[in-house]
Amino acid sequence: MDIENLTAMAVFARVVETLSFTEAARSLQMSKSSVSREISRLEVRLGAQLLHRTTRTIAVTEVGLSYYQYCYRILNEVKSAQRFIRNVHEEPLGNLHLVAPVTFGCQCIVPALNSFIAGNIHVTVDLDLTDRAVHIDEDPFDIAIVIDRDSPDDSRAKPLIDITWGLYATPDYLRQYPEIEKPEDLPRYDYILFRGPAHTISLPFRKDKHKIDIDVRSRFRANNSVALMSSALAGGGIAYLPDYMTREALSSGKLIRLLPGWRMDTYHAWMLFKSEHNLSSRVRRFASDLQQRLQRELP
Template sequence: MDKLTSMNVFVRVAKAGSFAGGARDLDISRAMATKHIMHLEGVLGTRLFNRTTRSLSLTDVGASYLERCQQVLLEVEEMEAAVTHLQTEPRGVLRISAPPVIGSTHIAHAVSEFLKIHSDLTIEMIIQSSPGDLIDEGIDVAIFLGALDDTSMFARKLASSSLVVCGSPDYFEQYGIPETPEDLENHSCLVNWAIAPRNKWLFKGEAGYTGINVSGRMQANVADPIRIAAISGLGLVMLPTYIVGRDIEKGRLKVVLEDYTSPPLDVHAVYPHRKYLSAKVRSFMDFLQEWLEHRVSVIPPVME
């Protein structure tokens, strides 16, 4: 039998002065209350009550044990209350992983605003291209871009960002403007490996998405190097609007092939556990989803 349950039965019986009264308080049978007391007495090797046909009283050992039981049960109650509070109020340390560009801009700003709201929370932010091993690295939530391959993790979609093809005015003046996706095969296309499929840009047609093989003089596993190369006139890029939004706004890059739709880049929050999701993780994901909703789905200026 569960010892804590038996201790609770013992305290109720002692306070009620009878097995029947203690059982009634706990909504259990008198026989069950008796079994719990006998279980405790067997484990302890001593009697806790003096029993007669008309009365029930604590032995000296029982009186001492009652005091200790009440203290233990109170501590357990306080501990459970503290854990429950952690589940309802964001507090403690929250470890977040995020990709370089969105992590250093949109996610970083969201984290700052979230910390202003929750004064009992500390955030450790890790900037890395892949989510990593969430469990081994102790990461509570990782921001992931694109299609999810690891089915062992749980994920929540936070937002989607449009992908656009763009290049610098100098590049278009020298090499011309592509009119169709097929024209890209004759252009220098700077490839971001982080966006699948690698070396292939997708465009929607009547039969679904069609892949155009692309190549150019530079490739990278993150967006900024090829974005800078595109601004310098070295080729075209296909990147999310949250990355090139300010460049487009300032005229450093110009969008082409606007009549052709590319699949959006999804932003997910990935986390290792579905059950008993902590308040800090749940609250941060709710906050971040609302934060990103109006900041990555359109062409926004990247915050500086």
């Protein structure tokens, strides 16, 4: 097959499908005269008439109909070849390097990574779990998961989810004391808190326009939320925890959320990329998968 026939075959196929030089020219972004010229030259090279033309109509000859079937198959193969090359460029491959806070990473990022790895066999993953500050421009990460009270002032950041916090305790622990009906009832209890500069912290409560801060004292402190939750499940007191950690314990009845009508702290989880532009397919695909998964499972 002459290579020069490929363009003419595409033009001829479009004319057959539209039965209009004008429509074929418009869809191919060519002039009507160029379409007519391609068909005429093709007929000369083939030594056969493919179309009957009049001033108003176009009819496909018997030879033309048979030739169109070959054109259709060949052009579909060309399209398939183009899709193949496009998929080669778009299919995620290579190494994906991420960093995330320890607890959020274990609870929320690792399940998403497991699913991503299973569906993208040409990708390898390195995950760093750390609560230290990350400097994306200096560290060798494609994506950094950042959690903070405020939104990062960086155009490379993309939001994931809001992380709300609440107070949790076991039913057995709560049965030992009078029912907690309002924030002012809280100071008399034992608290399990994330380690801070002091044993006493002020817990924020918001409901409609009503705002109140209640000072409570911790009996047990740790720098890891998993440790705090473990202590809460053991009946050690009331733990202040991110809500995403407690879903299973809450649904199974192992923990109870106190004062659910009040809002407490809200943090924001973000993805921060090494570059704002020219993201690799593996970075784009995982970022999209992670965002959809978290917004579906942790609304």
